[in-house]
Amino acid sequence: MAIVKPFKAVRPSRDKAALVSSKSYEIYTPEMLHSKLAFNPFTFLHVINPGYKYHKQDVSGDLRFKLVHNRYLEFKEDKIFKQDKSPAFYIYKKTTATNSFCGIITATSVEDYHKNVIKKHEGTLKERELLFENYLKNTGFNAEPVLLTYPDNDVIKTIIEKYKKQRPEYEFSTTDKDLHLLWVVDQKEDIEQIIEAFKKIDTLYIADGHHRSTSSCLLAQNLAKENENHTGNEDYNFFMSYLLPESQLSIYEFNRFIKDLNGFTADEFLIELDTFFRIEKRGQELYKPKEKHHFCMYLNGDFYALYLRKSIYKFTDSLSKLDAEILYQTVLKPILGIEDIRNASKILYSQNKTDSLELKTKVDTGDYKVSFGMLPTTIKELKGIVDAGLMMPPKTTYIEPKLRSALTIYEF
Known part of the structure; x- marks a missing residue:
């Protein structure tokens, strides 16, 4: 039984979504990164590369993580980011020149990871686990979901198709010619159907994001020890994931x-x-x-x-x-x-x-x-x-x- 939970996402305003969202930080060359930072004041890269504001590119460790948190607060203060008022799931579709992917962004359970309901196919490096756990603890947020896959499910597919007929919250193309669409699922009936559908799925498989998921679990363990009133329902007991049907996953060598x-x-x-x-x-x-x-x-x-x-x-x-x-x-x-x-x-x-x-x-x-x-x-x-x-x-x-x-x- 897989547990998924809606959450109140912090996300860019509709008019700035295309400018804010970025590829994974590791993809950019130094030249590309400098160009993005110099010409786009709204890119999320300013948050995760906080030293740029002070003309310092060598900020590292806890200091960098604290500055990431500060830049994040600034984006919220400037209303570049807003938080949804009610918990929701988020249907996200990405279309490239050769493929189209459509799944649901949810909060998934740390307990499921420990129970092997969420299964991994790669080992992780302890050093990277600890580094990202420290990052999460200092910043207080995660901006890139873990990619999980599940067996194709007719109930979930029907709900997704229903929302795809509506106007998306976000609709934009990026310079690599990919199209990005996002719908907010905040209707109680649809949320409950999605939760119940995943309860009938025995296993979710990590496709990408092994270190992120392991580090989230490590953080949850540490925060639970520090919290005398720990219940298991706190937000740190979950991590953000993008759940995609197996038939839509593309695997290359x-x-x-x-x-x-x-x-x-x-x-x-x-x-x-x-x-x-x-x-x-x-x-x-x-x-x-x-x-x-x-x-x-x-x-x-x-x-x-x-x-x-x-x-x-x-x-x-x-x-x-x-x-x-x-x-x-x-x-x-x-x-x-x-x-x-x-x-x-x-x-x-x-x-x-x-x-x-x-x-x-x-x-x-x-x-x-x-x-x-x-x-x-x-x-x-x-x-x-x-x-x-x-x-x-x-x-x-x-x-x-x-x-x-x-x-x-x-x-x-």
């Missing part, structure tokens, strides 16, 4: 780029690969896998097709069938000596959504010796691994939609 061959020559490396793979040289033909357990490799100016020898490699569980895990167990670890696949000094990951020639171009520059590509993970594979209590390797999935910050803000 990550390419892998390796900096050296661990002492092997190219010919010796190919011989090492022969144990687990049937190898076909494709020359300058760009090979893209069409089946699971097939891999693309670019080495020494040529593309190769690698086909897993299933008579040699044994499947033991759902994780062992995952292509990213197969590549790690047969190539990255035993041949290339990469024990820690988070080690940025040896391996680079890059999502394969936009540049199909990247496998070649990055190696041809001389920065990397070999690259690997594979098919994207399916939602069925993801759920199978999670339901078995296993974790996927890092950088296995690049999942869309990527959500904007500050369309709705959750305070606690």
Whole structure:
């Protein structure tokens, strides 16, 4: 049974929504960030980059978090942000050149996370958990929802379709040509139907935002200890999420780029690969896998097709069938000596959504010796691994939609 709760979102006024909302802070290059801050006084980037006001870009730690809180208060004082008077759900639709996504922004339960009703597919780093927990505690808000997915549900779909026929609260396009629409669900009957529909859903899966969800749970534990009158209903016992039907989730793969061959020559490396793979040289033909357990490799100016020898490699569980895990167990670890696949000094990951020639171009520059590509993970594979209590390797999935910050803000 999944618990969802409406909340009183703090959000931009209708006339400023397009100017206020931003992409995730980490996406912007320093040049892009400076341009946004210099020419848009309403962008939420001013809140999360508070040092700009004082011409200081190196503000960090607790001081930065406190200044974020102050800039946030200023946005509220200047009526750039307002808080809804009654709790609501928020239907959000994003349309890109190739896809359309439509789901519901809600408050989801920390208790569900602990009970494994909300399941994760990636591990988290303790250092990042603590950093974001400290950020949340100092600022008092979260402006970017965790992306959760759930099995398609007719009741929820009917309510969403009902609101999509109405005029949206927000309707704007961004410079990347994406269209953004948001509707406010504040009718009691619709809210109750949504709550009851999610109560009948056994599991929600985290698609994106593992550190944000884990940090929210950590914050809730700490605030509960500090609160002598803790009831479990306080706002800190929930975190903001965007719930999207499984059928609308888009999953892309990550390419892998390796900096050296661990002492092997190219010919010796190919011989090492022969144990687990049937190898076909494709020359300058760009090979893209069409089946699971097939891999693309670019080495020494040529593309190769690698086909897993299933008579040699044994499947033991759902994780062992995952292509990213197969590549790690047969190539990255035993041949290339990469024990820690988070080690940025040896391996680079890059999502394969936009540049199909990247496998070649990055190696041809001389920065990397070999690259690997594979098919994207399916939602069925993801759920199978999670339901078995296993974790996927890092950088296995690049999942869309990527959500904007500050369309709705959750305070606690």
